[in-house]
Amino acid sequence: MQLKKMFSSSVGKALLSTSLLTSGLLALSMAKAQAEPYINTDDLSLRISLRQLADAGHIKIPLNTYPLMWNDVIKAVNMVDPGQLKGHDTDAYFHVKAEFNKAKRKQSKITANVASHDNRFTSFGDTFRNKNNLEYSISNVFTNFAYKLSPSVTSSDDDGDEFRFDDSYIAGKIGNWNIALGTQDRWWGPGWDSNLSLTNNARPIPTLAITRNTSDPFEIPFTDGYEIPWTVTSFMGRMESDRTVPNALLWGFRFNFIPVDNLEIGIVRLAQWGGEGQPQGLSNFFDIIVADNSCVVGNECDDSQLTRSGNQMAGYDVRYSFNLFSTPLAIYGQYIGEDGGSSSLIADVIKQVGFEAQVELFEQPVKIYLEGIDTLRACGENLSVFDCIYEHGTYQTGLRFKGRNINSLYDNDAKTIVFGLSSQNYSNQAWDIKLRYLELNKDNSDLFPNDPRGNSLTEVAEDVLMVSGNYHRHYKRYSYKVSASYSQSDFIDQDDRSEANLAFEFSYHL
Numbered sequence: 001m002q003l004k005k006m007f008s009s010s011v012g013k014a015l016l017s018t019s020l021l022t023s024g025l026l027a028l029s030m031a032k033a034q035a036e037p038y039i040n041t042d043d044l045s046l047r048i049s050l051r052q053l054a055d056a057g058h059i060k061i062p063l064n065t066y067p068l069m070w071n072d073v074i075k076a077v078n079m080v081d082p083g084q085l086k087g088h089d090t091d092a093y094f095h096v097k098a099e100f101n102k103a104k105r106k107q108s109k110i111t112a113n114v115a116s117h118d119n120r121f122t123s124f125g126d127t128f129r130n131k132n133n134l135e136y137s138i139s140n141v142f143t144n145f146a147y148k149l150s151p152s153v154t155s156s157d158d159d160g161d162e163f164r165f166d167d168s169y170i171a172g173k174i175g176n177w178n179i180a181l182g183t184q185d186r187w188w189g190p191g192w193d194s195n196l197s198l199t200n201n202a203r204p205i206p207t208l209a210i211t212r213n214t215s216d217p218f219e220i221p222f223t224d225g226y227e228i229p230w231t232v233t234s235f236m237g238r239m240e241s242d243r244t245v246p247n248a249l250l251w252g253f254r255f256n257f258i259p260v261d262n263l264e265i266g267i268v269r270l271a272q273w274g275g276e277g278q279p280q281g282l283s284n285f286f287d288i289i290v291a292d293n294s295c296v297v298g299n300e301c302d303d304s305q306l307t308r309s310g311n312q313m314a315g316y317d318v319r320y321s322f323n324l325f326s327t328p329l330a331i332y333g334q335y336i337g338e339d340g341g342s343s344s345l346i347a348d349v350i351k352q353v354g355f356e357a358q359v360e361l362f363e364q365p366v367k368i369y370l371e372g373i374d375t376l377r378a379c380g381e382n383l384s385v386f387d388c389i390y391e392h393g394t395y396q397t398g399l400r401f402k403g404r405n406i407n408s409l410y411d412n413d414a415k416t417i418v419f420g421l422s423s424q425n426y427s428n429q430a431w432d433i434k435l436r437y438l439e440l441n442k443d444n445s446d447l448f449p450n451d452p453r454g455n456s457l458t459e460v461a462e463d464v465l466m467v468s469g470n471y472h473r474h475y476k477r478y479s480y481k482v483s484a485s486y487s488q489s490d491f492i493d494q495d496d497r498s499e500a501n502l503a504f505e506f507s508y509h510l
Contacts, residue, residue: 036103036139037146037171037178038067041185041200044125044432045424045472046099048367049092052358053077055262055321055328056089061215062231062256064266064319066187069178072214072231074100088365091426108138108510115483115503118156120457121409122201123193125422125432125470127481127505129203129404130156137167144173148182159203159402160242166204176213182206188254188268189352190319190332192369193418193434194409196352197268197315197336198252202404205250209235215256230257239275243397244453248275250406251288262321268336270407272395273310284309291339311392311399312339313407314346328358336407338389350375350389350408366423373416375408376442386413387447387454397453404456411455415439428474438464444492463490481505 039046050073053059059076077096085093115131122129135152150167169182183204189195210233217227237250253269271288274280286292287309315336322329333353337346356369379388389412390399398405405411416438424430444461448454468485483503490496 036107036141036148037070037173037180038184039070039073040167041066041124041187042127043099044422045430046096047124048365048422048424049095051367052089052092052328052365053080053096055330055358057261058085058089058093060258060261061229062258062264062266064188064190064264064317065231065233065254065256067184067211069211069213069231070100070103075214088360091365095424095426104141106138106140109136109507110510111135111137111505111507113503113505115501117499117501118158119501119503120487121436122199122404123409123434124187124191124200126200128503130154130158131503132156146171161402164203173213176216178211178213180207180209180211184209186252188252189266189317189334190264191334191352191354191371192356192367192420192422193371193436194352194373194416195317196334196350196373196375196408197254197270197313197317198406199409201409202401202406205237205239205401205406207235207237207250207252209233228257228259230255232256239272239401243395245275245278245395245397248272248278248395248397249280251285264319266317268316269312269314270399271310271312272392272399275395278394288312310339311395313337313399314339315349317352330356332356348377348379348388350377361423364423364425366421369418369420371416371418371420373408373410373414375410376413376415386443387445389413391447396448400456403452410438410440411457413441413443413455415442428479430472431470433469434467436464436466436468438462438466440464460494461492464488477509479507 050063054061054063058080061072061076073096077093080093082090082093112134113128113132118130119126119128132155133152135150137148137150139148140146147170148168150165152164152166153162154164166183167185169180169184171178171180183206185200185204186198187195187200188198212231212233215229215231217229220226220228232255234253239248239250241247251271251273255267256264258264273284273288291312292309313336315334317332317334319330319332331354333351336350338348352371352373354369354371356367359366359368375389376386377389379385390405390407391412392398399407410416416436418434418436420432420434422432440462441455441458442461446454446459449459464487466485466487468483470481470483472481473479485501486498488496488498
């Protein structure tokens with residue numbers, strides 16, 4: 001009965017039928033084992049190695065959309081001649097190859113973590129949001145079919161889910177397309193600490209997703225073989241029942257391409273729609289796709305009262321890499337806006353900018369970045385009213401899932417600066433350090449005071465200075481990570497507060 005209720009709409013029925021049919025057909029095509037389909041958001045070291053190879057010009061594939069497809073990555077890496085590599089590029093190459101060899105095997109793993117507090121912010125490379133977890137995961141992959149099951153239990157079930165299946169999926173390949181049904185973390189954008197579009201800050205939403213398997217380039221007609229690598233992904237997800245509009249749907253779309261060397265561009269759209277009491281037929285979804293307008297006050301209204309159907313966001317991000325005095329550098333940014341009215345698709349724009357460099361310290365490669373985010377925006381033309389980014393008049397829980405923002409780590413009305421360093425010595429050790437200065441909920445107000453629907457971090461203005469670090473070590477079948485953080489929070493009308501967090505994580509591959 002619950003399954004029928006979950007997919008009672010015409011779109012829901014279509015999703016269920018498609019997923020079951022796909023799973024059934026793909027299960028019949030199982031053969032010899034291949035590599036796990038995805039590179040997830042939990043491996044910061046692997047991301048750094050891939051970025052190093054791409055920025056050096058050895059591989060030319062889009063890298064700003066996670067999960068990444070292993071097929072695309074290894075196809076590009078296999079075209080590299082390791083004999084032509086120098087220095088840390090060689091280390092990065094063999095690191096990627098080693099991770100791929102692990103992904104080819106059937107894997108089962110037990111992971112446990114203990115911590116003094118929950119993670120307030122979850123960023124790329126983080127594996128747990130809550131303290132005190134025990135997880136068992138098993139995955140396997142065949143010619144055209146793959147699965148991963150990751151049941152876990154936590155003692156810190158602030159969302160009411162003590163038992164979870166996050167990071168679980170069944171997936172299959174049809175031609176150059178990958179179709180997956182499951183709960184996967186996403187990271188849409190070039191940011192290292194956060195993005196304005198999807199991040200792994202919130203728990204993953206159950207989705208049905210389709211992604212291009214390899215970014216085979218498009219050749220521009222009437223040119224001498226000018227090619228543009230590109231990839232695209234889209235999903236439809238179902239949000240939780242405990243929200244203002246229960247079981248709202250979330251549609252996501254992202255298109256990435258490399259028009260010229262060292263320049264990657266991403267185009268993103270998100271739309272929250274449907275759910276109990278809201279229209280969610282195929283015609284309504286078509287209105288979402290074409291960004292059709294709807295009247296907020298009834299069937300007829302003037303242009304000033306028109307808005308986009310559902311709760312939509314759209315925008316783009318850009319990353320450009322270059323060398324200066326033999327030092328790899330990159331600049332990046334993201335430009336995202338809320339759904340506009342009749343005159344424009346994007347309104348109430350928020351921005352992110354970043355700078356990164358690859359340097360050498362103590363004969364080890366170190367990724368350094370400085371990243372800033374500004375989500376403080378007034379609502380429309382009323383410059384005195386805030387609390388509008390990631391919010392909506394109908395979908396009042398906003399773009400949040402299980403109590404956390406699915407996009408920026410810092411929710412709305414925030415201004416942040418983050419300085420980070422990350423390194424690995426390719427001897428199975430890695431570390432990273434972050435220094436954050438955060439002005440959270442800068443307007444000192446909340447759309448829904450004393451209510452979980454509002455700002456997910458703080459109801460009042462809070463200035464945070466935070467330092468955090470991780471040390472990660474692999475040895476044979478086991479690995480461990482030690483994490484620590486300390487933060488100092490200042491408030492306008494409350495006492496200052498400090499918090500220290502210490503965490504230990506241990507994994508054993510069976």
